[in-house]
Amino acid sequence: MTAFIQHLASEKRHSPRTCDSYQRDLQRLAIWLVEQGNPEWRNVSGYDLRRYVANLSRAGLSGRSIARHLSAIRRFYQYLLRERLATDNPALDIRAPKSSRRLPGVADVDQLNSLLDAVPGDPLEVRDRCMFELMYSSGLRLAELASLDIDAVDCHGGEARVVGKGGKTRLLPVGRKALEAIAQWLPIRAALAPEAEPALFVSRRGDRISHRSIQARLSRWGVVKGADQKLHPHMLRHSFASHMLESSGDLRAVQELLGHADIATTQVYTHLDFQHLARVYDQSHPRARRRKSRDYNEQNAGQEGTT
Structure with missing residues (x-):
C-alpha cells in the first residue's frame, strides 16, 4: 500500500490531498479484511468486496462515497497486477449503490x-x-x-x-x-x-x-x-456557475470556465435553473395555483352553508 501511494505521488503526480484520500480508503478496507480473517490482497474476491460495499452502506456512507472507495480499490489492484502481486482485479465489476444527487447550495445574487x-x-x-x-x-x-x-x-x-x-x-x-x-x-x-x-x-x-x-x-x-x-x-463557485448559466444559457462555456472534464458534471446546474423556473411557475401561473384557489373556495362555500 505504501509503495502504491508513492507511485501515485511520484509517477502519477497526484496531489498530497488525493494521495491521503486513497490511503485512508485503502486502510479502511485493509482493517476490514483483517477483521474478516483475510489479510492477503491476492486472496480478495469480488464476493468479499460486495460484502465490504454492504458494510460501508450500513455504516451510512453515500453512494458517491462508496464509489470513491471502489475507485481507489480498482486503481490499487491495477498497480498490484502491474507489479505481479495479484492475479486479477476483483473490483472491476463492483458498482456502488445509487444515491440521490444532492444539488449544490447557491447564494442569492442580491445577497x-x-x-x-x-x-x-x-x-x-x-x-x-x-x-x-x-x-x-x-x-x-x-x-x-x-x-x-x-x-x-x-x-x-x-x-x-x-x-x-x-x-x-x-x-x-x-x-x-x-x-x-x-x-x-x-x-x-x-x-x-x-x-x-x-x-x-x-x-x-x-x-x-x-x-x-x-x-x-x-x-x-x-x-x-x-x-x-x-x-x-464551494458555494461561491456554485453560485458563479448557476448565475452564469441563468444569464447565458451556454452550458459548454460554463463547463470550460469551471474546468470540468465531463459536461455531465456541469449539467447539475441546469437542474438548479429548472428549480428556479419551477418556483416562479408555481407562484405565477393561474393553473398552477388552482388547488390553492379551489381549497379557498371550498372553505368559503362551507362557511356560507353554515351561515
Whole structure:
C-alpha cells in the first residue's frame, strides 16, 4: 500500500490531498479484511468486496462515497497486477449503490452583491474580500485560489492563469470588481509578504494562506456582514456557475470556465435553473395555483352553508 501511494505521488503526480484520500480508503478496507480473517490482497474476491460495499452502506456512507472507495480499490489492484502481486482485479465489476444527487447550495445574487460590497474593517478583511471577489468572479475552486501566484494574474488584461485538477491550466476572465479588489490588496500584501513569496494571498505571517484559513475567513465574513446562510468556498463557485448559466444559457462555456472534464458534471446546474423556473411557475401561473384557489373556495362555500 505504501509503495502504491508513492507511485501515485511520484509517477502519477497526484496531489498530497488525493494521495491521503486513497490511503485512508485503502486502510479502511485493509482493517476490514483483517477483521474478516483475510489479510492477503491476492486472496480478495469480488464476493468479499460486495460484502465490504454492504458494510460501508450500513455504516451510512453515500453512494458517491462508496464509489470513491471502489475507485481507489480498482486503481490499487491495477498497480498490484502491474507489479505481479495479484492475479486479477476483483473490483472491476463492483458498482456502488445509487444515491440521490444532492444539488449544490447557491447564494442569492442580491445577497452576494450586498456581502461583497461590504466595507472591509481592517487590512485582513481587504484580503478576504479580494479572495471572495475573485472566487465568485472566476468560479475558482478552493485549492485553485490558495495556489494562485501573484504573477498568474494579469490585471491589465483582466485574466488569471489557474492550475486546476490534474495539473491542467486554464485562462479565466477576471471581473471589474475583482480587479478593483486586487488593486486594493496588493499594497497590503507587499507589507506582509517577503519578496521571495510567490503567493497572491498570504496570511498575517506573510506565507501562503491555507485552505482551512480561507474557509474560516469566509465563514466569519458571512457572520460579520450578516449573511442569511453559512458561506463556504464551494458555494461561491456554485453560485458563479448557476448565475452564469441563468444569464447565458451556454452550458459548454460554463463547463470550460469551471474546468470540468465531463459536461455531465456541469449539467447539475441546469437542474438548479429548472428549480428556479419551477418556483416562479408555481407562484405565477393561474393553473398552477388552482388547488390553492379551489381549497379557498371550498372553505368559503362551507362557511356560507353554515351561515
